[in-house]
Amino acid sequence: MxxxxxxxxxxxxxxxxxxxxxxxxxxxxxxxxxxxxxxxxxxxxxxxxxxxxxxxxxxxxxxxxxxxxxxxxxxxxxxxxxxxxxxxxxxxxxxxxxxxxxxxxxxxxxxxxxxxxxxxxxxxxxxxxxxxxxxxxxxxxxxSGRMVRRTTAQAGDLVCVTGTIGDAALGLRLRAGPAWAEALSPGERAHLADRYLHPQPRHRLAAALRDHASAAMDVSDGLAGDLAKMMRASGLSALVDADRVPLSPAGRTAVGSSPELLDLALTGGDDYEILCTVPEKKLDSLRKEADRVGITLSVIGRVVEGHDRPVFRMNGLERRYDVGSYQHF
Amino acid sequence: MxxxxxxxxxxxxxxxxxxxxxxxxxxxxxxxxxxxxxxxxxxxxxxxxxxxxxxxxxxxxxxxxxxxxxxxxxxxxxxxxxxxxxxxxxxxxxxxxxxxxxxxxxxxxxxxxxxxxxxxxxxxxxxxxxxxxxxxxxxxxxxSGRMVRRTTAQAGDLVCVTGTIGDAALGLRLRAGPAWAEALSPGERAHLADRYLHPQPRHRLAAALRDHASAAMDVSDGLAGDLAKMMRASGLSALVDADRVPLSPAGRTAVGSSPELLDLALTGGDDYEILCTVPEKKLDSLRKEADRVGITLSVIGRVVEGHDRPVFRMNGLERRYDVGSYQHF
The missing domain is CATH 3.30.1330.10 (PurM-like, N-terminal domain)
Incomplete structure (x- = not known):
């Protein structure tokens, strides 16, 4: 045996x-x-x-x-x-x-x-x-005392995110062989599949986050839901420009061919990027640090007063995601 | 729903x-x-x-x-x-x-x-x-530097164990309704059942172990097997007097009625007692500390040179347990 x-x-x-x-x-x-x-x-x-x-x-x-x-x-x-x-x-x-x-x-x-x-x-x-x-x-x-919290965003801070959003969710969906896969090159398909399989934790940005971010969390359950969590924990809301949410070339091809995939990109899980809020005056310095360790950083919106779910502006419309977070449980 | x-x-x-x-x-x-x-x-x-x-x-x-x-x-x-x-x-x-x-x-x-x-x-x-x-x-x-290791027993040290051994293994076996259960009072049955369900970690002995024990581990996979592990890790062997292994009154009743249950007591898992080796000159002091926190401590044998599995002396015979450790895995 x-x-x-x-x-x-x-x-x-x-x-x-x-x-x-x-x-x-x-x-x-x-x-x-x-x-x-x-x-x-x-x-x-x-x-x-x-x-x-x-x-x-x-x-x-x-x-x-x-x-x-x-x-x-x-x-x-x-x-x-x-x-x-x-x-x-x-x-x-x-x-x-x-x-x-x-x-x-x-x-x-x-x-x-x-x-x-x-x-x-x-x-x-x-x-x-x-x-x-x-x-x-x-x-x-x-x-000591320098852990970056989820609860400490400030109204007026910029909302930033590392890397690209939605790749892993698209990579997982790709496995079911959807029609939109045809629009992608083999390299683009491989990129999305790899992003689901192999998260790239942004540990090289840890020190810079301590020095620059007012609050941070990682995006594991979907950008829209995780941003809503962070804003709720901070007693605030946010205004996001969906056009500024960074997509990879493969992500852009997928969303270009099937625009409804943008919702999946914004709410799907497994990104493992960093979502953080940054006082405007610290942005240049954080960007310089991120460049130094080879991590791209995008400003996608701003923290605002309020208790509603964050608003995503797209194509002249405003949208709030009700269930913006993937429920593993 | x-x-x-x-x-x-x-x-x-x-x-x-x-x-x-x-x-x-x-x-x-x-x-x-x-x-x-x-x-x-x-x-x-x-x-x-x-x-x-x-x-x-x-x-x-x-x-x-x-x-x-x-x-x-x-x-x-x-x-x-x-x-x-x-x-x-x-x-x-x-x-x-x-x-x-x-x-x-x-x-x-x-x-x-x-x-x-x-x-x-x-x-x-x-x-x-x-x-x-x-x-x-x-x-x-x-x-700093005071963690009690498993690998540092010394030849000549006494082998000690807290509490009583075998209760949990007997308590688990009891659930199958064995014939020997008849020999036990309801209180004895309840004691054994409780010892399986509710381990009593000996955390109140932690400080005294640091000051007195040359090596220690907890007994989770059976006394015989865990002692063999500790001796192997220390490059030594041990001689145990099986009569001195502490049994609870319920354990004694069970073993008294079915002597083969002694093997189960010595090799069954889930004791969550402390097994430790103690230089002879530190025994009185460790015993005093154990008394102070209400934990009984028994000397069951001695660490000896050698690489064989520990010997258990019982009824004039010497016995080595080949598979002395319960395999959860």
Missing amino acids: IAQERPGEDGLIARFFAPIAGKGALGLKDDAACLAPKPGHDLVLTADALVERVHFLPEDAPGSIARKALGVNVSDLAAKGAEPAGFLLSLALPDDWTEAWLAGFAAGLGEASRDFGCPLLGGDTVKARGPLTLSVTAVGQVP | IAQERPGEDGLIARFFAPIAGKGALGLKDDAACLAPKPGHDLVLTADALVERVHFLPEDAPGSIARKALGVNVSDLAAKGAEPAGFLLSLALPDDWTEAWLAGFAAGLGEASRDFGCPLLGGDTVKARGPLTLSVTAVGQVP
Whole structure:
């Protein structure tokens, strides 16, 4: 029986995870990890769970699933202005796991861990009794009192977003083989598919956010819904110019061929870009910092007084998204 | 439809989890928690996942499941000499969750959190697509460089264990209605059942372990297997007097009526007691500290040179357990 030749939990950890573990993990041979925090810093802690068919698809490459599980957590740290210090992984594996799958998963996790500067510190591996379920807890550090909050936007601030919006939602939709896919070049299709599979956390912008942003969060559940959350948390509203929401060339082609896809781009999830509010006088300096680390930053609107959902202006119309946030739950 | 009247993720967090959250959780309204570490301390980080039918049973009370999920993690911190600082919870809920279930879960979690001095800091709630699956990441603190390791036992040290061993494994077995249950009083049966459901992490012993133990871990996968792990990690072996392994009155009754249950007691999991090695000259002082916090401590053997599995002496025989550790995985 192949199943019985697979390593047990200790063997699995030693073989697949110990080689990618950081120093504080103590070789994954103890009950817990040990981390010496930087003096004068606060810890920033975040956890995100991913479930097969909810957050990724069973046919996704194991290395991609691993990269996404870590990436979405590092994205949360980045939005809080925190530098990654490490992560713990809880992995509930279904009965039919194979060594090849796990080797691919560990390789992708190790590569992502190096790319994001976020070492593996520990975790747990258990039987799933259902589909693959993962939970990552990421630990970051910020100078004391400097975590960038979600609740502290100020009326008059500019609303900014990194990178491009809507690619991941379009990339996921693309898998169903929609008619609009015909309008895209193979390269454009590949771009959108990749953006769903491989979030690019903006951790290199963390320090600049601390110095410039009045509030920030990452866009994980859709731009419209996440902006509404941030404004509600700050007791404010926002006015967004939909034309200024940055789309990738592939996103523009898709929306150009099927204009109703703009709604999907603005409300679909999985962007993992940074949404932040910035006092106007700090914009140039933030832009310079973003340029320096190769991240594009777009101004898409302004924070205004009020308690209504943010308004998106497009083609002379004003629109509020009622359900602007993808509900994973 | 009842299902549609249930709150969404944000409503669920606000209603059930925000009331039991600690200060660093920021009301569970931000992307991440913020924790100011004690100056001069290291962080100790541990994660344990629990899956229905693997680590608990579907008929267990939701408050008990919550207490166990937190308790097993606090037990890891305690074994490392760490004081709890807080925890994050990833909860993958099956489709048929009810508000009553979740209210019971949150109440049990809040109570355990207060009992263990370990506040809720954050987490994530997602759809399970399978049975209930939880993962807790607990964060503790120790004075810098003082985490108690698993790898540092010394030949000649005494092997000690807190509380009583085997109760939880017997309590779980009891649910199948075995013949030996007849030998137990209702109170004894209730004691064993409760020990499976409600681990009692020995967090009040954390400071004393730092000052006295040369090595420690918690007994989660069975005494024989966990002792073998600790000795292997330390490059040593151990000689245990099985008669000195502490059994509860209920455990003694069970083993008295069915002597083969001693093997179950020594190898079954879920004890969540502390296994530690202690230099002989520090024993009296550790015992005094344990007495002070109401935890019993038993000497069960001695660390010896060698690389074989620990020997258990019983009835004039010597026994090594080949598979002494319950495999959750």
